[in-house]
Amino acid sequence: MTAIDITERTRLRRGPKRACYDRKAIYNILDEAFVCHLGASMHGGTAVQPTFHWRIGDELYVHGSSKNGLFQSILAGETACVTVTLLDGLVFARSAFHHSANFRSVMLYGKGRLVEDPVEKRSALDRMLEKFSPGRSREARPPNETEMKATAVIAFAIEEVCAKVRTGGPVDDEADLSLPVWAGVKPVITTIGELIPD
Amino acid sequence: MTAIDITERTRLRRGPKRACYDRKAIYNILDEAFVCHLGASMHGGTAVQPTFHWRIGDELYVHGSSKNGLFQSILAGETACVTVTLLDGLVFARSAFHHSANFRSVMLYGKGRLVEDPVEKRSALDRMLEKFSPGRSREARPPNETEMKATAVIAFAIEEVCAKVRTGGPVDDEADLSLPVWAGVKPVITTIGELIPD
Numbered sequence: 001m002t003a004i005d006i007t008e009r010t011r012l013r014r015g016p017k018r019a020c021y022d023r024k025a026i027y028n029i030l031d032e033a034f035v036c037h038l039g040a041s042m043h044g045g046t047a048v049q050p051t052f053h054w055r056i057g058d059e060l061y062v063h064g065s066s067k068n069g070l071f072q073s074i075l076a077g078e079t080a081c082v083t084v085t086l087l088d089g090l091v092f093a094r095s096a097f098h099h100s101a102n103f104r105s106v107m108l109y110g111k112g113r114l115v116e117d118p119v120e121k122r123s124a125l126d127r128m129l130e131k132f133s134p135g136r137s138r139e140a141r142p143p144n145e146t147e148m149k150a151t152a153v154i155a156f157a158i159e160e161v162c163a164k165v166r167t168g169g170p171v172d173d174e175a176d177l178s179l180p181v182w183a184g185v186k187p188v189i190t191t192i193g194e195l196i197p198d
Numbered sequence: 199m200t201a202i203d204i205t206e207r208t209r210l211r212r213g214p215k216r217a218c219y220d221r222k223a224i225y226n227i228l229d230e231a232f233v234c235h236l237g238a239s240m241h242g243g244t245a246v247q248p249t250f251h252w253r254i255g256d257e258l259y260v261h262g263s264s265k266n267g268l269f270q271s272i273l274a275g276e277t278a279c280v281t282v283t284l285l286d287g288l289v290f291a292r293s294a295f296h297h298s299a300n301f302r303s304v305m306l307y308g309k310g311r312l313v314e315d316p317v318e319k320r321s322a323l324d325r326m327l328e329k330f331s332p333g334r335s336r337e338a339r340p341p342n343e344t345e346m347k348a349t350a351v352i353a354f355a356i357e358e359v360c361a362k363v364r365t366g367g368p369v370d371d372e373a374d375l376s377l378p379v380w381a382g383v384k385p386v387i388t389t390i391g392e393l394i395p396d
Contacts, residue, residue: 052299185396
């Protein structure tokens with residue numbers, strides 16, 4: 001795996017101890033999360049839309065309606081910021097100030113590439129279904145021509161990227177440690193529930 | 199509660215059936231979620247940062263380091279887009295195309311207001327702790343002057359806002375209903391685990 005170069009945009013200034021530029025760790029976060037927040041300039045302002053994402057090799061993919069305004073802005077050349085966040089816990093400190101959260105997040109900057117080649121596009125959409133559930137792309141009825149046209153697939157190179165990770169308990173000031181205040185972590189757990197058949 | 203006016207930015211063009219401009223429903227989403235994605239223009243590009251949020255009345259609050267670059271951009275006048283997303287399920291359709299997700303999301307546009315009044319700022323931060331756990335603001339050691347200075351609190355009026363909600367099972371084409379493909383919903387459930395004391 002190639003190393004990730006730190007740029008002006010991805011150098012963490014606040015809480016640099018939490019910065020992570022390890023490609024494997026970044027990929028694990030991207031692969032575990034289903035939803036990213038896709039931001040870019042649109043009509044002169046900023047729009048941030050949640051959308052499903054998946055990864056193929058060193059690229060991050062999103063898909064949506066070909067008519068999606070934010071997609072159109074990105075395909076017209078606006079640099080996007082794609083942010084993925086997994087919340088792992090609420091951290092209770094003895095002081096109000098040191099309350100925090102355990103989380104793993106990724107911020108990726110880049111220009112989008114429209115996946116136009118029909119074979120590549122079908123294959124990318126298959127990989128999306130595989131993230132829903134392994135084997136799914138061989139079970140579901142494949143997209144027809146109309147459906148393919150209605151869907152835009154955008155790829156972002158995972159190059160200008162950083163992760164931020166916080167784990168563990170509260171970090172209180174020495175002087176606060178003896179305060180009679182409960183401190184610790186409330187884990188936030190995301191699970192898949194029982195399947196609900198249609 | 200005052201009605202929410204639909205603007206050019208908040209009128210949903212794609213999937214208008216999923217649009218929701220009901221203030222109560224929007225507040226429920228904002229109150230249930232811990233993390234928002236805060237986007238704005240910064241140094242000529244777009245940045246999207248995850249951060250804890252909370253609501254007081256008709257305003258949405260975030261806090262962070264006074265030196266946070268994105269906060270500084272917003273306080274310099276950039277309009278922000280704050281997006282909150284709760285993923286409720288993965289929706290498996292019989293066709294690849296109709297796979298979807300159940301979710302509740304809110305997009306809020308607005309300029310940030312720096313909460314400067316010391317009494318209002320302390321009260322706002324107390325309310326943040328109350329979202330961590332009711333009663334917490336009376337237990338934890340309150341912020342001292344240095345901690346107050348290091349923290350910026352920004353409020354956004356909940357005015358230019360929309361929610362998007364999808365619930366229920368897959369919506370397959372009539373012709374696909376007889377295909378021998380499992381269809382239904384995989385619920386995504388977020389819970390609070392057992393407390394881990396420090």
